[in-house]
Amino acid sequence: MIDRGELNNMGYGEDPECTGGAIIALAGNPNTGKSTIFNALTGLNQHTGNWPGKTVLKAQGTYVFHGKKYVVVDLPGTYSLLATSAEEQVARDFLCREQFQATVVVTDATCLERNLNLVLQVIEITSRVIVCVNLIDEARRKKIFIDLEGLSAELGVPVVATAARRGAGLEELKVKIEDITFKQIITNPRRLVYDPDIEEAVALIEQNLPGPVKKRFNPRWFALRLVENNQSFLKDAAWPAWARFCLP
Amino acid sequence: MVKEMLLSELSVGQCGRVVCLRTNGMIRRRLLELGLVPETKIKTIRHSPLGDPVLFQFRGTLIALRREEARQILVSPQSL
Ligand SMILES: Nc1nc2c(ncn2[C@@H]2O[C@H](COP(=O)(O)OP(=O)(O)O)[C@@H](O)[C@H]2O)c(=O)[nH]1
Ligand SMILES: [Mg+2]
Numbered sequence: 001m002i003d004r005g006e007l008n009n010m011g012y013g014e015d016p017e018c019t020g021g022a023i024i025a026l027a028g029n030p031n032t033g034k035s036t037i038f039n040a041l042t043g044l045n046q047h048t049g050n051w052p053g054k055t056v057l058k059a060q061g062t063y064v065f066h067g068k069k070y071v072v073v074d075l076p077g078t079y080s081l082l083a084t085s086a087e088e089q090v091a092r093d094f095l096c097r098e099q100f101q102a103t104v105v106v107t108d109a110t111c112l113e114r115n116l117n118l119v120l121q122v123i124e125i126t127s128r129v130i131v132c133v134n135l136i137d138e139a140r141r142k143k144i145f146i147d148l149e150g151l152s153a154e155l156g157v158p159v160v161a162t163a164a165r166r167g168a169g170l171e172e173l174k175v176k177i178e179d180i181t182f183k184q185i186i187t188n189p190r191r192l193v194y195d196p197d198i199e200e201a202v203a204l205i206e207q208n209l210p211g212p213v214k215k216r217f218n219p220r221w222f223a224l225r226l227v228e229n230n231q232s233f234l235k236d237a238a239w240p241a242w243a244r245f246c247l248p
Numbered sequence: 249m250v251k252e253m254l255l256s257e258l259s260v261g262q263c264g265r266v267v268c269l270r271t272n273g274m275i276r277r278r279l280l281e282l283g284l285v286p287e288t289k290i291k292t293i294r295h296s297p298l299g300d301p302v303l304f305q306f307r308g309t310l311i312a313l314r315r316e317e318a319r320q321i322l323v324s325p326q327s328l
Contacts, residue, residue, distance in 0.1 A: 114307060114308075114309065
């Protein structure tokens with residue numbers, strides 16, 4: 001369930017045009033065609049500004065598919081959600097609060113391997129993920145062939161191939177987004193398993209997280225950030241007051 | 249037996265394979281995220297005029313690493 005109040009605090013929902021739709025996050029490495037996909041989906045129904053308190057560009061737009069409205073948020077391009085830069089922080093803060101119905105991770109088919117790091121980090125936060133293998137035309141030209149079904153089976157989430165500049169694959173992408181958003185399709189994201197001592201600590205922390213934290217965050221993901229002592233996350237000034245009480 | 253050395257000690261044009269990272273915490277994670285996991289093939293492309301950073305090629309991309317970072321990476325050099 002989306003908490004509108006909190007969305008407003010994050011700089012969403014101030015635009016009446018953008019309220020009332022299913023929120024779709026677009027994540028991906030830089031230069032994977034995220035903006036091209038964003039433009040193809042939303043056409044002229046978009047506007048840009050800055051993320052609250054950051055000099056990072058924020059673009060959001062809307063589209064209608066099968067009579068349902070979608071609000072697309074183009075997250076900054078990042079290689080990671082480690083949050084060592086303002087861009088990574090914006091993407092991580094948006095994704096970890098899980099106030100969206102689906103996330104599309106846009107990847108570059110010509111160097112898929114490099115992109116999978118971010119994919120794995122995103123599916124560790126949320127199961128409502130679609131992997132978009134973009135630049136598939138470019139890959140074909142370079143004689144790179146992607147086993148889409150194999151990739152989907154390995155990751156446990158839907159995979160769509162697109163050539164966004166030509167508009168190829170975008171209908172299928174919209175269908176997959178609809179599946180996850182409105183048809184309750186259950187994904188089964190691959191679970192990253194850490195060393196036994198870490199898993200033990202994570203399980204212990206997870207059980208003991210305060211209720212509000214468990215309610216608003218993916219508990220396992222939150223526990224992992226505590227274990228790694230991720231200061232950029234734990235010391236985030238944007239934390240609501242209730243959360244600061246709960247943290248060490 | 250192949251001798252191991254630091255990535256920072258590879259000469260320009262020389263290739264190596266990552267053996268392990270000798271660092272912890274966020275630097276380690278950042279290097280792993282760039283794809284520098286054990287067995288990765290890496291080549292030194294060029295030093296910048298002041299010697300830092302150094303340009304490397306691995307996994308199909310050129311990436312500059314600080315000398316300090318390159319010193320944390322143990323590689324087995326490929327014989328020339
Ligand atoms: N050949 C090809 N080029 C693409 C495709 N998608 C995007 N591009 C091009 O890739 C470049 C980067 O795209 P952009 O959308 O700005 O990437 P972003 O940084 O992820 O937002 C642009 O020149 C696009 O025209 C695609 O599917 N095929
Ligand atoms: Mg862009």
